[in-house]
Amino acid sequence: MPNIKYVTPDGTALELEAIDNETVMATARRNGIAGIDGECGGEMTCCTCHVIVAPEWFAKVGGPGPEEAELLEMVPAPTPTSRLSCQLHIHEGVDGLIVRIPDSQI
Numbered sequence: 001m002p003n004i005k006y007v008t009p010d011g012t013a014l015e016l017e018a019i020d021n022e023t024v025m026a027t028a029r030r031n032g033i034a035g036i037d038g039e040c041g042g043e044m045t046c047c048t049c050h051v052i053v054a055p056e057w058f059a060k061v062g063g064p065g066p067e068e069a070e071l072l073e074m075v076p077a078p079t080p081t082s083r084l085s086c087q088l089h090i091h092e093g094v095d096g097l098i099v100r101i102p103d104s105q106i
Contacts, residue, residue: 002095006033006051009103018090024099025049025085035101042086044068048105049085050075054098061088061097076104 004027006014018027028036028049037048044067053061058081064072068087072078085099 002090005098007100020091022090023086024088047071047075050105051085051099052079053081053083055081057097
């Protein structure tokens with residue numbers, strides 16, 4: 001199973017075992033990671049699962065689609081590698097993925 005590393009706002013790195021086809025958001029919520037709320041349950045309507053993908057991983061996971069990009073304009077301090085974690089699906093190709101949880105969500 002792939003591992004995903006979540007970096008909290010204070011810099012703590014938490015490495016979690018993920019399940020294939022699960023989302024980065026679902027893995028975080030299943031493991032009680034603070035800061036990834038996912039209030040809409042992964043329906044891509046709330047932006048409370050915003051993460052910042054490590055630059056070295058961004059090309060591998062790809063950029064946001066048009067609807068996600070529009071939603072990301074609403075998050076506080078978006079970055080060029082911002083994504084909604086409900087849209088990041090886990091597979092063996094992302095083993096070792098690193099995402100940073102921002103200081104605040106919407």
